[in-house]
């Protein structure tokens with residue numbers, strides 16, 4: 001049973017690595033976005049989630065935790081899971097402790113200039129959601145989705161002003177989690193020192209940490 005949190009600034013590769021690790025570990029990746037999308041149909045909490053989201057408001061922590069608790073009870077998560085993008089604050093981390101015990105927190109340490117370059121070269125397929133990066137996860141044909149042939153776009157979130165704002169929020173709210181988990185003795189830091197590190201290389205590094213720690 002391995003219960004993993006992927007921690008790191010936006011653009012550190014949390015989702016990219018998590019989705020590559022999940023099949024190797026035989027456990028699901030759970031991102032807050034996917035979690036809430038799925039929970040919209042839940043008979044108990046779906047109504048309240050739709051109410052917040054449809055009015056453009058953030059879903060409160062308490063409801064996210066409730067949705068997560070239900071998600072973790074599903075069969076596919078019985079051998080563990082990877083949390084991608086949750087928790088983002090100390091309050092969320094404390095609430096998470098009330099529903100499960102995390103074994104390891106992978107802290108992706110990436111210099112800010114690399115983050116900015118990476119995020120600003122990220123492209124997404126508006127049709128199927130596949131994420132590309134013009135620097136190291138290029139589509140076969142320039143700016144065209146490999147899977148469905150749609151022209152790729154840059155999300156507003158990945159434009160320079162938005163990137164600055166996202167990093168500011170990360171420093172204020174999420175970065176304190178590094179010390180929080182370090183004190184618990186479950187933080188493992190993986191450093192990226194160049195922009196063109198292939199995702200597989202970092203995933204191999206993370207997998208060997210998990211083996212070293214006898215978590216897998």
Ligand SMILES: [Zn+2]
Pocket residue numbers: 125126127128129130145146147148149150
């Ligand atoms: Zn596509």
